[in-house]
Amino acid sequence: MISCSCDQCEIKSIFFDTISSKSLDFYCAARKELLVEKGTRFIKQGDQIKEFKYLKSGLVKLHKTDSHNREQIISFGNPMDFVNIHNIFGNDVYDYSITALEPSTICSFDIKIIKDLVQTNGAFALKLINTISLSANRIISDSLKIRNHSLYGKVAAVLLFFADHIYVSSEYELPISRKEIAQYTGLSIETVIRSISEFRRDGLIKVFGKRIEIIDKEGLELIYENS
Amino acid sequence: MISCSCDQCEIKSIFFDTISSKSLDFYCAARKELLVEKGTRFIKQGDQIKEFKYLKSGLVKLHKTDSHNREQIISFGNPMDFVNIHNIFGNDVYDYSITALEPSTICSFDIKIIKDLVQTNGAFALKLINTISLSANRIISDSLKIRNHSLYGKVAAVLLFFADHIYVSSEYELPISRKEIAQYTGLSIETVIRSISEFRRDGLIKVFGKRIEIIDKEGLELIYENS
DNA sequence: TCTCAAACATGACAAATGTCACAAAACATC
């Protein structure tokens, strides 16, 4: 049967449905797997795009440096929705970096293999387009949430994002610093810290360093809605 | 030869490269063309997605209503980069509306035809993925520009966007109202108006109602960079 | 032409957010 170790890998759902088990062996052999530790920037803005990369496990941030050397965070990606797809087919050079926020496993294929697959396997192509669309949709919609809310709404959105989409728990270890929340929302660090302190004082959340516990989720959602 | 009237249509560049002239006739016959006037909302948030639509000419805005019935503008699309692709493959219902800002020509195909094409014509699939990626990239990158700049930077970004990407001229008729700039940037209307007035007073632009003339483009770009 | 509604504009003031200064806590490195 399949000797591939990526049994649990998300990308499997793209391959399995559309590729015969025999061919699957070939693709599994062509696959490289890389375990990176927290803080590793494994894709760098400006690098040539030679591989198709997929997040098997972990959590990452997509970020870029603007013309004034300010760091901006574009989005976060977890195994369910991250592939470096937004760049890979459009450009030949990455216009953002990707850095692990937690220990992560990256699978990669030579991009030629994937392009061949798209051209020769219609079902795969359709599935890939679906994945790209959903991923792009999510980034655009998250971005809009940040753009059109003010301070408390923005910070609430970030806390709720990790609770609802990443950890699926009202209690979690915040994988990013206050500074990174600022870089994501476009706010100043102090304002972010103050907002979190205020949520704490108002009994909406409990904070122990990076550990966040959402006490009054409805209240936090209400704040998100109204500011 | 080809009796199709869409000789000048942008989508042609997707089809022509990848479809034999004989098949092209079939696709041209299956195509519907719709001319909509300014202000027409031809795609509605919540509607079922049954067709693949493409902007042949004109200018549109992508927008949605949030839970408080506030109108938010996501992005603008012109013939070079607009297809309703971000939704069409991921979801079965539109999660945003599209409205014409100028008289526009919309081409549409039954979505089944396009999905068939993706599955049976590899070159087409690859080209479509490219188009989707580039379009999503642009929206994400524009959104980031708005997110991480303050007042003057945001407004300058909008004015420069129309000058550089839509009209390719430093003098143009602004296709949106001040209110719509506010909905796009997340600012209040008054603040937008004030900012434009200030640009005018500082000699960066001339304003005659909706007509904008950028006098000092470098100055405006500098403001964009620094705020 | 007249009328009404929407868009544009500006002032005065309130509220939100950023900046600067400083300190405590957390964390890495020796």
Place this chain on the structure above:
DNA sequence: GATGTTTTGTGACATTTGTCATGTTTGAGA
């Protein structure tokens, strides 16, 4: 442990941005 660096936290104050009020201009339609 000792030391230095980064992160978190808070106050005071300046600046930015929003809100409300009010008036003018523009544009569509009777």
